[in-house]
Amino acid sequence: IVAAFQPKLMAGKRILITAGPTFEAIDPVRGITNLSSGKMGYAVARAAREAGAEVTLVSGPTALPTPHGVTRIDVQSAQQMMDAVNRAIDGQHIFIAVAAVADWRVANPSTQKVKKTDGEAAAKGPELQFEQNPDILATIAARTTLAGHPYCVGFAAESENLLEYGSAKRERKGIPLLVGNIGHHTFGQDDNTIVLFDEHGHTILPQAPKLTLARQLISEISKRTSKHSL
Ligand code: CTP
Ligand code: CA
Secondary structure, eight states, rough: GGGGGOOOOTTTTTEEEEEEOEEEEETTTTTEOOOOSSSHHHHHHHHHHHHHHHEEEEEEEOOOOOOOOOOEEEOOHHHHHHHHHHOTTTTEEEEEEEOOOOOOEEEOOOSSSOOOOSSHHHOOOOOOOOOEEEHHHHHTTTTTTTTTOEEEEEEEEESSHHHHHHHHHHHHOOOOOOEEEEHHHETOSSEEEEEEEETTTEEEEEEEEEHHHHHHHHHHHHHHHTTTTT
């Protein structure tokens, strides 16, 4: 189906999307991150824009061009992503959290580059302590109004038991729709297979290019939100 011939499903809707990994600094030249190319999130942003929405994309570090007509805000860490989302969330109809957010940040990052040492300490390496990052999706979901604003969509990459974990995660996050995929073999790839979890159960969208799946997802969200009196 050619997108141009589809009705503009999302005309007049404001959609906020997170995408890519986050990067948590260890020192000024090193950090820890999650495996994510950003391709799925960027495809969702492009599909939402094609459907007529006003799209804001909060993105961790990626090598991707900004989709046409999309407003992009670049961040590095989970905390910066949380702050950017908080600044942009007012007036959004839909929030789609595609980012692979690092669950932990380094609690004791060094302001200067950590140097290698000789002797006994060398074998062990530096000691890193971690603390948990804010859960961006759960934070926004907790603010959903009775009218259902914003309608929150989560993503979950699981390495096993997708059907069981996906449905449990949707309920734990308190969101109406969760998109699951079996990571890590889809990371960086152009194709994906996804499963939609909602209050009725699950629906499998078979393997297809990420942009095709993103368009199907936007259409599924549109169906669900038009019932939602947004
Ligand atoms: N998410 C988020 N902020 C976080 C962690 C996750 O917004 N700090 C969002 C992701 O963007 C995704 C969803 O929550 O939409 C699920 O992420 P996932 O990592 O699968 O879930 P977690 O709750 O972190 O559980 P776990 O990693 O332990 O499986
Ligand atoms: Ca996580």
